[in-house]
Amino acid sequence: xxxxxxxxxxxxxxxxxxxxxxxxxxxxxxxxxxxxxxxxxxxxxxxxxxxxxxxxxxxxxxxxxxxxxxxxxxxxxxxxxxxxxxxxxxxxxxxxxxxxxxxxxxxxxxxxxxxxxxxxxxxxxxxxxxxxxxxxxxxxxxxxxxxxxxxxxxxxxxxxxxxxxxxxxxxxxxxxxxxxxxxxxxxxxxxxxxxxxxxxxxxxxxxxxxxxxxxxxxxxxxxxxxxxxxxxxxxxxxxxxxxxxxxxxxxxxxxxxxxxxxxxxxxxxxxxxxxxxxxxxxxxxxxxxxxxxxxxxxxxxxxxxxxxxxxxxxxxxxxxxxxxxxxxxxxxxxxxxxxxxxxxxxxxxxxxxxxxxxxxxxxxxxxxxxxxxxxxxxxxxxxxxxxxxxxxxxxxxxxxxxxxxxxxxxxxxxxxxxxxxxxxxxxxxxxxxxxxxxxxxxxxxxxxxxxxxxxxxxxxxxxxxxxxxxxxxxxxxxxxxxxxxxxxxxxxxxxxxxxxx
Amino acid sequence: xxxxxxxxxxxxxxxxxxxxxxxxxxxxxxxxxxxxxxxxxxxxxxxxxxxxxxxxxxxxxxxxxxxxxxxxxxxxxxxxxxxxxxxxxxxxxxxxxxxxxxxxxxxxxxxxxxxxxxxxxxxxxxxxxxxxxxxxxxxxxxxxxxxxxxxxxxxxxxxxxxxxxxxxxxxxxxxxxxxxxxxxxxxxxxxxxxxxxxxxxxxxxxxxxxxxxxxxxxxxxxxxxxxxxxxxxxxxxxxxxxxxxxxxxxxxxxxxxxxxxxxxxxxxxxxxxxxxxxxxxxxxxxxxxxxxxxxxxxxxxxxxxxxxxxxxxxxxxxxxxxxxxx
Numbered sequence: 120x121x122x123x124x125x126x127x128x129x130x131x132x133x134x135x136x137x138x139x140x141x142x143x144x145x146x147x148x149x150x151x152x153x154x155x156x157x158x159x160x161x162x163x164x165x166x167x168x169x170x171x172x173x174x175x176x177x178x179x180x181x182x183x184x185x186x187x188x189x190x191x192x193x194x195x196x197x198x199x200x201x202x203x204x205x206x207x208x209x210x211x212x213x214x215x216x217x218x219x220x221x222x223x224x225x226x227x228x229x230x231x232x233x234x235x236x237x238x239x240x241x242x243x244x245x246x247x248x249x250x251x252x253x254x255x256x257x258x259x260x261x262x263x264x265x266x267x268x269x270x271x272x273x274x275x276x277x278x279x280x281x282x283x284x285x286x287x288x289x290x291x292x293x294x295x296x297x298x299x300x301x302x303x304x305x306x307x308x309x310x311x312x313x314x315x316x317x318x319x320x321x322x323x324x325x326x327x328x329x330x331x332x333x334x335x336x337x338x339x340x341x342x343x344x345x346x347x348x349x350x351x352x353x354x355x356x357x358x359x360x361x362x363x364x365x366x367x368x369x370x371x372x373x374x375x376x377x378x379x380x381x382x383x384x385x386x387x388x389x390x391x392x393x394x395x396x397x398x399x400x401x402x403x404x405x406x407x408x409x410x411x412x413x414x415x416x417x418x419x420x421x422x423x424x425x426x427x428x429x430x431x432x433x434x435x436x437x438x439x440x441x442x443x444x445x446x447x448x449x450x451x452x453x454x455x456x457x458x459x460x461x462x463x464x465x466x467x468x469x470x471x472x473x474x475x476x477x478x479x480x481x482x483x484x485x486x487x488x489x490x491x492x493x494x495x496x497x498x499x500x501x502x503x504x505x506x507x508x509x510x511x512x513x514x515x516x517x518x519x520x521x522x523x524x525x526x527x528x529x530x531x532x533x534x535x536x537x538x539x540x541x542x543x544x545x546x547x548x549x550x551x552x553x554x555x556x557x558x559x560x561x562x563x564x565x566x567x568x569x570x571x572x573x574x575x576x577x578x579x580x581x582x583x584x585x586x587x588x589x590x591x592x593x594x595x596x597x598x599x600x601x602x603x604x605x606x607x608x609x610x611x612x613x614x615x616x617x618x619x620x
Numbered sequence: 621x622x623x624x625x626x627x628x629x630x631x632x633x634x635x636x637x638x639x640x641x642x643x644x645x646x647x648x649x650x651x652x653x654x655x656x657x658x659x660x661x662x663x664x665x666x667x668x669x670x671x672x673x674x675x676x677x678x679x680x681x682x683x684x685x686x687x688x689x690x691x692x693x694x695x696x697x698x699x700x701x702x703x704x705x706x707x708x709x710x711x712x713x714x715x716x717x718x719x720x721x722x723x724x725x726x727x728x729x730x731x732x733x734x735x736x737x738x739x740x741x742x743x744x745x746x747x748x749x750x751x752x753x754x755x756x757x758x759x760x761x762x763x764x765x766x767x768x769x770x771x772x773x774x775x776x777x778x779x780x781x782x783x784x785x786x787x788x789x790x791x792x793x794x795x796x797x798x799x800x801x802x803x804x805x806x807x808x809x810x811x812x813x814x815x816x817x818x819x820x821x822x823x824x825x826x827x828x829x830x831x832x833x834x835x836x837x838x839x840x841x842x843x844x845x846x847x848x849x850x851x852x853x854x855x856x857x858x859x860x861x862x863x864x865x866x867x868x869x870x871x872x873x874x875x876x877x878x879x880x881x882x883x884x885x886x887x888x889x890x891x892x893x894x895x896x897x898x899x900x901x902x903x904x905x906x907x908x909x910x911x912x913x914x915x916x917x918x919x920x921x922x923x924x925x926x927x928x929x930x931x932x933x934x935x936x937x938x939x940x941x942x943x944x945x946x
């Protein structure tokens with residue numbers, strides 16, 4: 120058995136493991152599986168959140184399991200573990216119609232591969248200011264998000280196997296077509312995403328500078344046939360001086376060399392490698408300045424402060440908005456596990472920085488009272504792991520009160536008993552708080568035909584309302600609901616509170 | 621051009637022309653308006669049959685069972701009514717409809733007591749039922765509601781099958797009530813059912829004052845069911861018209877006295893230690909309303925149902941008995 124066969128087994132194993140975790144990330148199957156393990160082991164998520172928060176949150180310690188071997192043996196993660204990389208490799212191979220000559224050409228190192236290092240630079244500079252943007256392109260976050268928002272709903276539409284009732288996500292088409300676009304790019308350039316864009320690949324590429332092992336070419340044996348490049352996944356020029364930062368340790372070149380001139384060797388002579396990525400100072404400065412400007416440009420929109428939007432209702436247990444944006448890696452694990460479909464990916468509701476972060480949309484669902492699953496799966500602590508008593512403000516948490524995610528308000532111009540003399544109060548029926556946060560007053564009125572009728576008209580008690588939104592979700596005025604929850608009154612921020620006490 | 625070539629190409633063109641004409645004729649719809657604008661009555665609907673059974677003359681219509689052990693209470697009550705065998709026979713497919721509306725633990729009294737459900741399902745199995753299906757379409761997320769209410773587990777322990785309301789499990793059902801004519805219903809459980817039993821908790825309700833065995837059928841319907849509140853008493857009477865169950869059980873082992881139908885605090889719940897079993901839902905609910913300490917004369921839907929001949933509020937005139945068990 121060749122080592123490349125072992126590599127393929129490893130790739131299949133981790134791809135299936137990732138798929139399995141994606142499938143079981145839901146109430147009925149969760150059963151304590153470490154469903155966020157891939158995100159927790161992702162060194163880019165760990166490094167970037169360490170920069171934004173100055174801490175390494177809980178399970179992110181797992182990133183050492185990837186990081187330390189990378190320091191010894193290079194970017195093996197990209198071609199042995201990364202499920203997104205595996206998918207790109209597979210799709211690229213499946214549709215490959217290149218001749219040998221074209222293939223040799225397509226795997227030649229190109230200048231554009233340096234782009235990923237500039238992407239990484241920009242994102243890390245933004246992180247230094249407290250804005251976590253790595254999730255936009257980090258492959259694990261990106262793939263998790265794509266699976267949750269596009270792949271699983273598509274599979275469910277075809278089979279009905281994934282959900283009890285179909286889950287819908289706003290902007291699913293954008294995420295879906297982005298996935299399709301990145302996968303299609305493999306036809307133009309093999310492993311386009313991995314070689315050109317991937318900021319995790321860039322991180323690991325920089326770290327492999329220190330690695331002790333690498334592919335080495337014995338120029339005595341080599342007759343410069345260049346066949347080693349034919350299936351080179353990283354396009355790292357094994358036929359010349361190996362570009363250490365680009366090599367993804369696929370080891371295909373070991374198989375392909377007819378003269379056994381290549382080997383995976385400890386501490387080969389540095390003169391035979393290009394040990395750092397091919398960057399120029401102007402490019403790095405440009406990327407850094409972009410990241411630097413990103414922060415003031417996006418924050419000066421006021422989306423986090425004076426101009427915060429009523430739609431930005433974060434899941435229960437979410438930390439205050441500035442810290443939330445420092446932690447949320449946009450992986451959509453919370454959206455996946457949410458049993459009611461209330462969690463939705465934001466576009467610009469939370470400002471430029473909040474793209475793909477979770478917000479609650481009460482038309483899609485509502486926050487289930489006895490549920491804190493979103494915090495349980497959050498790999499970075501953007502949503503804290505709170506207990507049910509903590510969420511409800513019971514027992515030792517009684518002084519703090521419940522975790523509020525917003526406050527419900529009636530729109531009396533649309534509410535049936537208020538505007539149209541029609542009985543309803545479904546909102547009160549479903550309100551899960553005891554005593555109910557929606558109370559009512561009975562009135563006797565004369566209708567337009569002169570008949571005396573009794574009506575129950577609902578009100579919100581803001582001291583009891585926790586913003587769960589089931590009232591809005593069940594309101595029969597289906598388009599613009601007659602009771603709507605907005606972000607004001609949320610617990611996580613003193614500035615956004617509503618009541619003095 | 622050769623003759624053969626000419627015939628081949630002319631033939632191909634002719635086939636495409638003929639195919640287009642035939643296809644167009646086949647698809648052509650001379651009527652105006654799409655499906656949506658057409659007569660509702662033309663839509664395919666399903667129908668629920670009556671699940672009532674012939675009762676032996678003189679057998680009990682209503683059993684009020686007092687006690688603390690749900691299984692013993694269920695056995696004693698059904699025993700006095702002629703035994704579970706007088707309702708369920710070998711080979712029956714029984715649908716049991718508990719109230720699993722909310723994801724609450726049993727102690728909060730917002731859902732059917734799982735012990736009561738377990739006893740009922742077990743008795744059905746003992747009577748030889750081929751399959752016992754437990755089904756509801758909760759207000760809260762279904763998997764969570766079935767899990768946290770303990771109904772999932774109770775059903776499994778009793779050898780019953782839980783059926784969750786998958787989107788594909790719904791069908792348009794002909795109700796023919798005064799308000800509800802046709803409506804989307806969680807129909808899948810009823811496709812093969814031969815017997816239906818409702819087992820509902822006894823609860824306060826914010827709009828219609830009480831939710832018991834008649835209103836329990838609300839939970840089978842889908843669609844825009846929150847509109848039912850606009851004419852709640854007529855709609856509940858329609859449920860008694862829609863569903864003719866084999867029998868119903870009012871689970872008053874716990875009673876949700878206030879803040880219904882959700883509850884949320886133990887202080888909302890009173891000990892009831894009672895099961896009311898009967899074949900007349902109106903009678904069962906009339907009795908049940910007194911357990912909430914309220915006056916049945918004032919509960920509108922009971923009288924609407926009675927006026928439509930769907931049951932009797934004069935439960936004392938029925939063949940009834942109070943039983944002490946467990």
